[in-house]
Amino acid sequence: MAQITVTINGKAFRMACDDGEEERLQGLAARFDGWIGELKGAFGEIGDQRLTVMAGIMATDQLSELERKIVRLEADLEDAKRQQDAALDNMSQNEEELSRAVNTAAARIESLADGLSKSLKNPENS
Secondary structure, three states, X not given: OEEEEEEEOOEEEEEEEOOOOHHHHHHHHHHHHHHHHHHHHHHOOOOHHHHHHHHHHHHHHHHHHHHHHHHHHHHHHHHHHHHHHHHHXXXXXXXXXXXXXXXXXXXXXXXXXXXXXXXXXXXXXX
16 A cells, blocks of 8 residues: 655645555645635635535535536437437348348349240240
8 A cells, every 4th residue: 555645735644545546646636736726716715624625515516517427428328329229220121121122123034034035035926
């Protein structure tokens, strides 16, 4: 288990994380510290605890919005899959209809060819 020190609102905090996650945790802490800085800029010195709570609420709000977007995107993906399946089914039906039409046309052509061939062999039957 790795140990790192992060700085939030000018204060150092020692934290543990899984090996290899140090850079990620530093980035998360820097992002959270940025939100605290934004709040300080907007509201001034309103106390560390209030700043931390407000930044936590900002993070939770952002997470909540992203979760809603994911749900919408998953629903859109399911709709797109259903539309694609319907289109593929329709294509399959069209291919079957086309195949039947081609087979019918081929049978008629063969019949005409047989008739023509017979009439060429027996010119007096024409």
